Amino acid sequence: MKERTKFEIKTKYLFSVLLAALLLVCFMPTALAAPEQPLLQISSVTFNPATVSPGKEFKLVVTLTNHGDYDAHNVTLDVLSQSGATDLGVFSMVGSGSHFYREEIPSAESATIEIPMVSSPNAEAKNYNLNLQINCETSGGSVYNFTETVGIVINESDSMSIIASDRFVLIENDKGVTPIEFEIANFGSNPVRGVQVSVSAEGVSFSKDYNYYGTFEKDDNDDFSADVTTANAGEFPGKITVKYMDSFNNERVIEKAITIVSEEATTPAAESGDENVFQKFLRVVFGIGA
Numbered sequence: 001m002k003e004r005t006k007f008e009i010k011t012k013y014l015f016s017v018l019l020a021a022l023l024l025v026c027f028m029p030t031a032l033a034a035p036e037q038p039l040l041q042i043s044s045v046t047f048n049p050a051t052v053s054p055g056k057e058f059k060l061v062v063t064l065t066n067h068g069d070y071d072a073h074n075v076t077l078d079v080l081s082q083s084g085a086t087d088l089g090v091f092s093m094v095g096s097g098s099h100f101y102r103e104e105i106p107s108a109e110s111a112t113i114e115i116p117m118v119s120s121p122n123a124e125a126k127n128y129n130l131n132l133q134i135n136c137e138t139s140g141g142s143v144y145n146f147t148e149t150v151g152i153v154i155n156e157s158d159s160m161s162i163i164a165s166d167r168f169v170l171i172e173n174d175k176g177v178t179p180i181e182f183e184i185a186n187f188g189s190n191p192v193r194g195v196q197v198s199v200s201a202e203g204v205s206f207s208k209d210y211n212y213y214g215t216f217e218k219d220d221n222d223d224f225s226a227d228v229t230t231a232n233a234g235e236f237p238g239k240i241t242v243k244y245m246d247s248f249n250n251e252r253v254i255e256k257a258i259t260i261v262s263e264e265a266t267t268p269a270a271e272s273g274d275e276n277v278f279q280k281f282l283r284v285v286f287g288i289g290a
Contacts, residue, residue, distance in 0.1 A: 034107075038136050038144055039068035040075065043110060045150050051250075053157045055121030057094055060152065064102075064134065065110040072136035072144075075102040077113055083129035083149060090123040090154070091130070105136070125156045125190055125247060156246045159188025160195065160216065162256040164240055169261045170228055177207075177227040178266045182240065184213075185221035190247035192216050197224050201238025201260050205229045216244070230262040 043065040052058045066072050079098040082089030088098075094116040105111045134146040164182030172178050180199075186192055195213040199206060207227035216222075230236065240256045 034067055034069045036069050037142070038066055038070050038072035038105075038107070038138060040064050040066055040072055040105065040134050040136055040144075040146050042132075042148050042150065047152075048114075051155045052119060052152055053155055054119055054123045054125070055157070057116065057118045060115040060117055060130075060150070062113045062115065062132075062150065063110050064105060064113065066105045066107050069107055070138050071107055072105045073103070073139060075105055075111070075136045076100065076134070077102075077115075078133040078135075079115060080131040080133055083131055088130075090120040090128065091152070092118050092120075094118050119154055123154050125154055127151050127153045153248075155248055155250065156188050156190055158252060158254050159186050159190065159192050159246060160242050160244055160252070160254060161185050161187050162240050162242055162254060163221075164256055164258065166257070167259045167261055168228075170230070170263070170266060172266070178229070178262075179225050179227050180260065181223060181225040183221055183223050184216075184242055186216040186218060188246075189218060191218060192247065192252075193245045195242065195244040198241045199224070199226065199238065199258075200241075201236045201258070203230060203232070203234070203236045204238065204260050204262075228260065228262075229266045230260075231265055233262050233264050236260040236262070 041064070042062055044063040046061045048059040048061060049056075062077065064075070064077070077100045079088070079093065081087055082091065096116070100113045100115065102111050102113065129149050129151050132148045132150060134148060135143065136146075137143050162182065162184055168180045170178040170180075184195070184197060193215050195216050196211065197213070198210045200209060205228070209226065211224055213222055224240075236259065238258050238260055240258060242254050244252050246252050
């Protein structure tokens, strides 16, 4: 076999170096330059209030950012429809309609648009998507269009309800105790978990001031009752508190202010030892009470 010439070795070496350089260029991550036009994209979506509930008004707060090299003029945002529907579905616009305008969003800057809406009272608690159309122009009059979709989660309203009077007038029952009773119920559209009830009032003692119920399916209800004692007559402000986890794993707390009215003390008055002995003496000797 003939010995290879220096030229052949040098040629193959240069070819190998060139091939390695090409492979390196092909597989290196490259930074994408901003497009030579306005490029509007939604950079954030928030809600006010933060939780969207059935039948409640809210604001969809959309932030548009211009990622292009050119300023965006005559920016418009139109709320088109709920995804999968020909209209807004369970949503309606409030006030100014579905067309929103910003005069300009310069390159690399952002602008916020507040969209007032209301959800249907019968809306199911779940995620909904809204289709948006964004349009803008360059200073030279070129028009650009962008379509976006935003998600809106309708959370549950307060599913649990406290069915109780505002005032509890204590009346002794045939067992010689003065109870209070009320009801809790799930009037929402989804099951809830970890239902627990507590009751409190200043100057009042309860035979039971807390109870854990667990899961309430839709339309489930249950009762709470406790015997009450008070050292004095009067009106005692208090509250009933219900805590639970909704179907989105959010902890919910609802409260109801109550007043407990006692026309007389329901706690037996403490008597001294001397008085008890004297009363017993009168009953034994004279057959009468003190």
